[in-house]
Amino acid sequence: MRNLSLILFALIFTCFSLPAFADEGPLKFSMREGSNASAHKHNEEGISHYKQGHYDIALKHFQLASKLDSRVGESHYNEALCLDKLGKHGDATNHFYAARKYAQGSSAILGSKILNAHAPMKREGS
Numbered sequence: 048m049r050n051l052s053l054i055l056f057a058l059i060f061t062c063f064s065l066p067a068f069a070d071e072g073p074l075k076f077s078m079r080e081g082s083n084a085s086a087h088k089h090n091e092e093g094i095s096h097y098k099q100g101h102y103d104i105a106l107k108h109f110q111l112a113s114k115l116d117s118r119v120g121e122s123h124y125n126e127a128l129c130l131d132k133l134g135k136h137g138d139a140t141n142h143f144y145a146a147r148k149y150a151q152g153s154s155a156i157l158g159s160k161i162l163n164a165h166a167p168m169k170r171e172g173s
Contacts, residue, residue, distance in 0.1 A: 071161050073097045073105070073128055076121035086115035090122055097125070102132040113142075120149035120156050131161065140165045 073094045076087065093108030106129035113122035127142035143166035150156040 071128070071159055073109075073121075073125040076119050082119070083116035086112040086119060086122060089115065090119075090125065093125055093129075097129065102129045105129050106133065113145075117145075118149050120146045120151060120153055123149060124156050124159070124162065127165070128161070131165070136165070 073090075075094065076082075076090060089108040089112040093105040093112065096102075096105035096108065106126065109122055109126040109129055113119065113126055116122065123142045124146035127139040127146060130136070130139035130142060143162045146156050146162060147166060156162060
């Protein structure tokens with residue numbers, strides 16, 4: 048009986064939390080001084096593919112963007128969104144923490160419901 052209650056709670060939580068995350072999409076980042084132009088280009092290309100539902104292709108672009116300039120929170124955030132869509136939640140969580148670390152005060156990142164669900168403030172360095 049206790050297990051059944053736990054399962055029902057998990058299902059109800061999942062059903063109510065999914066719509067809250069559904070509208071969160073990938074983020075653009077502005078070219079700041081010292082930003083990598085190639086990283087910016089890959090981020091833009093990733094956003095285009097993400098909006099078309101090509102999460103695997105978008106992921107490759109976001110991975111390149113975060114590899115080219117690892118200090119851009121939006122790239123990590125976008126990478127995490129794709130990983131989440133592809134069911135790779137552990138990897139997504141790691142990139143959500145990186146997104147928070149490099150958010151540079153971005154309210155879109157810091158206020159993200161999906162980020163805060165995956166990466167609560169409890170973890171050291173977050």
